[in-house]
Amino acid sequence: MTARVFLNGQWLPAEQARVSVMDRGFLFGDGVYEVIPVYSRQPFRLEQHLVRLQHSLDGIQLANPHRLQEWVAYVTQLAGEAEWEDQSIYIQVTRGPMAVRNHAFPREIRPTVVMLAEQMSPPPASQREQGIGAVSAADIRWLRCDLKTTSLLANCLLRQLAVSAGCVETVLFRDGFLTEGSASSIFVVKHGVLLAPIKNHLMLPGITYDVVLELAAQHGLPHEVRDITEAETRDADELWMCSSTKEVLPIVTLDGRAVGSGVGACPPAKRNPGQTESGTPGPGFAKMHAWYQEFKATVMRAPS
Ligand code: PDD
Numbered sequence: 001m002t003a004r005v006f007l008n009g010q011w012l013p014a015e016q017a018r019v020s021v022m023d024r025g026f027l028f029g030d031g032v033y034e035v036i037p038v039y040s041r042q043p044f045r046l047e048q049h050l051v052r053l054q055h056s057l058d059g060i061q062l063a064n065p066h067r068l069q070e071w072v073a074y075v076t077q078l079a080g081e082a083e084w085e086d087q088s089i090y091i092q093v094t095r096g097p098m099a100v101r102n103h104a105f106p107r108e109i110r111p112t113v114v115m116l117a118e119q120m121s122p123p124p125a126s127q128r129e130q131g132i133g134a135v136s137a138a139d140i141r142w143l144r145c146d147l148k149t150t151s152l153l154a155n156c157l158l159r160q161l162a163v164s165a166g167c168v169e170t171v172l173f174r175d176g177f178l179t180e181g182s183a184s185s186i187f188v189v190k191h192g193v194l195l196a197p198i199k200n201h202l203m204l205p206g207i208t209y210d211v212v213l214e215l216a217a218q219h220g221l222p223h224e225v226r227d228i229t230e231a232e233t234r235d236a237d238e239l240w241m242c243s244s245t246k247e248v249l250p251i252v253t254l255d256g257r258a259v260g261s262g263v264g265a266c267p268p269a270k271r272n273p274g275q276t277e278s279g280t281p282g283p284g285f286a287k288m289h290a291w292y293q294e295f296k297a298t299v300m301r302a303p304s
Pocket of ligand 1: 035155180181182183184185204205206207208209242243244245
């Protein structure tokens, strides 16, 4: 369920918000977006999300239709009005409508701006406690995965691979290296060290990824940001996925095989769909989950 939506400067009931079928976002996926988590009506890391939005807009050569302060005001208004305390705010900016279908940009650009809030709930306890299953796939996306574009067909196909296998996420490899998940950042833990892939054009610079690395640094968890091979990922002691809406979750099976040394065993009756072998969340995840929850309670819910 959504509250009122913002469309090109107007606040409208969702069912009255209409966009042209000639919109380039609809016909070409020519647009960018952001998903901003809101805790107790406080948008979390709003400025960082808006900086990433600017990076995405620059990457597709689309002028930002609003100044930073205008975005802050709109998001704050939406977060204050929506009926839920915890929300995810979705922002989308497309290159707008065109008179005739033409790949080249129109001479006159009237971007379409949409903003809406949805209720946000933490992932179910079963996913945190028993962990989730993941599958892996070749990263078939383009070479600008650092841009948060609305052209998400490859991500959708990749996520569906996981869902069809009864799993939650698809872990992506490109040329033998870990990139990220279909809609999340992925971390590896090996011998007590947290490993994170280097942010580059092949992955989205995740805001939650930054939080996880900050918490690791703050609590003295050894960590390295470097290229991670597929072999290292498959041989991980622990695998985690994270995103603004899913927080941090432990991946306990990859392609049906238990992640790590199978510390403890997950009995068949307690396994989530897709968990074909035993596998349980590791000790690193338990710590990170606790730190994340503490951070959420103290920092994310506090007015900035
Ligand atoms: N997606 N990588 C990809 C491809 C993503 O789509 C996302 C998040 C992330 C994590 O980024 P962040 O921590 O900033 O949410 C990484 C959002 C939630 C979505 O598309 O709905």
